Amino acid sequence: MNMQVKALTFDTGGTILDWHSGVCSAFQKVGARHDMSLDWHAVTNDYRRLAMKGIVGQVQPAFNMDDVHRTALDEVLVQHGLQQFDAAERWQIFHAWHQLAAWPDFPAALARIRQKLPAISFTMLPLSLVLDVSRKNDLDWDAVISCEMIGIYKPNPQAYLRAAQWLGMEPSEILMVACHNFDLNAARACGFKTAFVRRPFEWGPEGPPDPKPHPDCDIVVDGFDELAKLVGI
Amino acid sequence: MNMQVKALTFDTGGTILDWHSGVCSAFQKVGARHDMSLDWHAVTNDYRRLAMKGIVGQVQPAFNMDDVHRTALDEVLVQHGLQQFDAAERWQIFHAWHQLAAWPDFPAALARIRQKLPAISFTMLPLSLVLDVSRKNDLDWDAVISCEMIGIYKPNPQAYLRAAQWLGMEPSEILMVACHNFDLNAARACGFKTAFVRRPFEWGPEGPPDPKPHPDCDIVVDGFDELAKLVGI
Numbered sequence: 001m002n003m004q005v006k007a008l009t010f011d012t013g014g015t016i017l018d019w020h021s022g023v024c025s026a027f028q029k030v031g032a033r034h035d036m037s038l039d040w041h042a043v044t045n046d047y048r049r050l051a052m053k054g055i056v057g058q059v060q061p062a063f064n065m066d067d068v069h070r071t072a073l074d075e076v077l078v079q080h081g082l083q084q085f086d087a088a089e090r091w092q093i094f095h096a097w098h099q100l101a102a103w104p105d106f107p108a109a110l111a112r113i114r115q116k117l118p119a120i121s122f123t124m125l126p127l128s129l130v131l132d133v134s135r136k137n138d139l140d141w142d143a144v145i146s147c148e149m150i151g152i153y154k155p156n157p158q159a160y161l162r163a164a165q166w167l168g169m170e171p172s173e174i175l176m177v178a179c180h181n182f183d184l185n186a187a188r189a190c191g192f193k194t195a196f197v198r199r200p201f202e203w204g205p206e207g208p209p210d211p212k213p214h215p216d217c218d219i220v221v222d223g224f225d226e227l228a229k230l231v232g233i
Numbered sequence: 234m235n236m237q238v239k240a241l242t243f244d245t246g247g248t249i250l251d252w253h254s255g256v257c258s259a260f261q262k263v264g265a266r267h268d269m270s271l272d273w274h275a276v277t278n279d280y281r282r283l284a285m286k287g288i289v290g291q292v293q294p295a296f297n298m299d300d301v302h303r304t305a306l307d308e309v310l311v312q313h314g315l316q317q318f319d320a321a322e323r324w325q326i327f328h329a330w331h332q333l334a335a336w337p338d339f340p341a342a343l344a345r346i347r348q349k350l351p352a353i354s355f356t357m358l359p360l361s362l363v364l365d366v367s368r369k370n371d372l373d374w375d376a377v378i379s380c381e382m383i384g385i386y387k388p389n390p391q392a393y394l395r396a397a398q399w400l401g402m403e404p405s406e407i408l409m410v411a412c413h414n415f416d417l418n419a420a421r422a423c424g425f426k427t428a429f430v431r432r433p434f435e436w437g438p439e440g441p442p443d444p445k446p447h448p449d450c451d452i453v454v455d456g457f458d459e460l461a462k463l464v465g466i
Contacts, residue, residue: 066401118364128401131351131375140373142364149382149399166382168299168361 003193003218006169008113008231009145011154011178012123015197017100017133020044020204026096030089031082038080041204047076048203055124056182058153064126065148069097098129102137103199109224110139113231118142122163122176124153143167155186164190177227181214188216195219197227236426236451239402241346241464242378244387244411245356248430250333250366253277253437259329263322264315271313274437280309281436288357291386297359298381302330331362335370336432342457343372346464351375355396355409357386376400388419397423410460414447421449428452430460 013019024044031038050072055065063071073094077085085093113119121130121144130144147153150162164171171191178184179199188194196213198221203209213220221227246252257277264271283305288298296304306327310318318326346352354363354377363377380386383395397404404424411417412432421427429446431454436442446453454460 118368126401127376127378127399131400135351135375141376142368143360143374144376145360145382146399149378166360166379167364168359 003175004173005117005175005193006173007118007120007142007167008175008177008195009120009122009163009167009187009192011176011180011183012121012130013125014199014202015177015179016102016106016121016139018103018201019048019097019100020202022096022100023047023093024204026093030085030092033089034084036082038082041206043076043080043082045203045206046079047072050075055153057156058147059156059158060151061153065124066094066097066126066129070094097125098132099136100133102133102139103224105224107138109228110141112228114140114142116231118167120145120163120167123147155182157186157190160187160190160192164192175218179208181210181212184217185214188214193218195221195227197224198222236408237406238350238408238426239406240351240353240375240400241408241410241428242353242355242396242400242420242425244409244413244416245354245363246358247432247435248410248412249335249339249354249372251336251434252281252330252333253435255329255333256280256326257437259326263318263325266322267317269315271315274439276309276313276315278436278439279312280305283308288380288386290389291380292389292391293384294386298357299327299330299359299362303327330358331365332369333366335366335372336457338457340371342461343374345461347373347375349464351400353378353396353400356380388415390419390423393420393423393425397425408451412441414443414445417450418447421447426451428454428460430457431455 010016024040027040027043051068054068054072073090077083110119119142121141123130124147126148127144127146145163147159150159152158164174174192175195176184176187176192177195177197179197179202184194184196194217196217243249257273260273260276284301287301287305306323310316343352352375354374357380359381360377360379378396380392383392385391397407407425408428409417409420409425410428410430412430412435417427417429427450429450
């Protein structure tokens with residue numbers, strides 16, 4: 001990779017973690033107990049949209065994304081007439097976030113990338129969630145920088161600048177990796193290099209809302225094998 | 234280990250990293266270029282004392298421990314009549330902090346401990362320094378929580394409580410590991426379990442200033458092999 005970057009920062013929810021399958025499966029299991037067969041894909045995506053709305057761009061919030069996941073779950077259940085889900089069932093769905101699977105091409109790629117450069121999870125998800133899913137998926141990061149720790153959430157530029165400061169690097173020395181243009185565009189505006197990784201199944205059968213990489217991305221890859229190969233060069 | 238802890242947090246400078254040897258060696262090398270033979274052990278320890286004085290207990294400082302290491306170096310050179318060290322030589326000594334070796338018993342113990350429980354570097358050192366030394370020593374942490382990220386430095390209780398909050402755990406579910414009573418005592422006052430690991434060579438031939446573990450420590454061990462065995466039970 002001829003970009004002279006010194007580290008890679010990875011968006012984690014969506015880019016690394018398959019939230020749609022994990023959360024949808026939890027909805028399905030609870031729904032089955034109530035003999036329901038809704039479009040759980042749609043419920044899951046409505047839930048995700050509500051959660052993102054609750055956290056994106058927040059500055060010094062009194063809550064983290066776990067709190068948002070709890071609140072947004074209650075809201076989406078009302079929207080879809082599912083108020084009968086009890087506290088234990090709601091916890092089961094909420095807890096699915098802490099048990100998400102990584103996309104299958106990521107764990108081996110992470111290990112390869114780290115032979116060359118530091119790899120950092122840089123995420124709106126809480127630190128404790130990243131710890132849980134990283135242990136579950138055998139992901140060893142060089143560090144986890146959660147926006148919870150910064151107190152300012154992506155895509156606020158201060159979040160990216162603070163992450164670069166903590167890494168002791170210029171933004172131009174960092175490659176931000178994500179499957180979301182909103183994240184990469186904000187990182188690029190702060191001076192980061194950017195890599196778009198296609199995750200066509202992030203939103204399940206519906207497909208992602210913004211799948212076409214912005215033309216200013218430095219790298220566009222179909223998956224993490226391809227990214228690991230580029231980093232190895 | 235019958236303490237029902239869910240994670241271990243490790244003081245890093247001194248407990249994990251042999252700062253005395255690394256920094257003393259840098260002083261010696263630069264001194265040799267000037268044909269000097271001072272007591273570099275004493276210079277190194279004076280430097281460490283100045284740096285600790287500059288960072289311990291800080292709340293929202295406008296600097297991190299890298300900055301303190303730079304400033305304290307200039308001060309200790311004046312104290313010892315070493316003003317002739319030029320900028321490149323000062324950088325060489327400063328940079329030794331980012332290249333420290335871990336105590337030899339730690340890397341294997343960390344890998345063993347992580348098979349059982351999450352292990353977190355919880356340190357006054359900057360994130361970028363922990364990243365550098367962790368890569369150098371093949372240390373994979375579950376996370377690095379630097380007081381730089383919290384904005385409040387040990388032994389201020391808010392630092393420990395914030396670390397526990399970010400880990401999503403009660404303080405009583407966390408084992409704080411250190412070779413320093415001041416750190417363990419503060420953690421214990423916040424409800425953490427505490428493990429004292431003896432590091433008799435932390436201050437070089439001079440020996441550590443406070444080597445006797447406080448009687449309220451839950452665990453006292455001579456080294457990390459012993460700690461890893463206890464955690465494995």
